[in-house]
Amino acid sequence: MHAQIAADALAVRHHAAEALLRLACARLAPEPLGGVRYLWAEIASGPTQIRGVVVRLNANSEQPDPGECMLGALVPPDLLETARSNADVVDACNVFVAWLGYAATLLSPAEIDLQAGHNKVKHGLAVRARSDMRVTFVTTPPNEDGSVPLSAFTADDSIDIFDQPVLELLARGPKVDGHRQGLEVTQLRLKPAALLADAYMLAMAHGALFHVASVEHFAGRDDLREHHVPAFPGYPVGGPTPENIDAKSPLGMRFPLTTPPSGGAVRREAGIGFRDRFQIIHVDYDNRASGYVVDG
DSSP states (O other), X not given: XXXXXXXXXXXXXXXXXXXXXXXXXXXXXXXXXXXXXXXHHHHHTSOSSHHHHHHHHHHHHTSSOHHHHHHHHHSOGGXXXXXXXXXXXXXXXXXXXXXXXXXXHHTSOOSSOHHHHXXXXXXXOSEEEESOOOEEEOOSOOOTTSEEEGGGGSSTTOEEEESSOEEEEEEEOOOXXXXXXXXXXXXXXXXXXXXXHHHHHHHHHHHHHHHHHHHHHHTTOGGGTTSOOOOOOOOOTTOOOGGGXXXXXXXXXXXXXXXXXXXXXXXXXXXXXXSSOEEEOOOOGGGOOOOEEEOO
């Protein structure tokens, strides 16, 4: 049950991230069409692939005064003038921008491909959620009898890799220099509390964008008086930002299983992924050994 909750939390976070990106794209980087703008249609007819959404948002960020554009999307028009000189509002809007950038990172290709994991869960492909794995790197070597003291796993120089449920998925690695790669297994570390905290903040940013869009939509529309503008979610002054939520923990590990279809060496090596780096590890399978943990 705990493993299934973790997998569901991953799905919720990615749904929130994609909804935020697609709404932001429709608001900040719509197609250059004439006539009346219709937000629902903008979202529905936007890029099919999420990569196209990210590309369009990145291009918009290079336009003149992107900060003012973002402020106008996060602050209702009647409050915009005072918001420019309100340090708390500006700070909170920067927090929302950080979550928008994080959403783009979650849904972009990476050494540990969270997006691929989410897609396999979403489309019902073969994945395995499990809560029976514990992986810790220790520097204390085993004794001659193969025993390892329990204290080695809590020492200052030990590193927990998997201390939460894990989602395992099998996929063919992306091409490297135009060459297809073989199959690889990826293991994603899923901490439900962190995933749901991320999802909450992504949804909060989405709510702010949606509120301002609604205010603009209903402005001067007496024919829509029976409808109500959804409440503003509030300004997260001081955070949290993505860096405040489980940011230093490993994302997961990946291991190559087969060589490339056309032969040759594996070009995507085994390793541990973090948000800011991928650490290659060399596994000596020929000299592997087993042991057991003892008190001490």
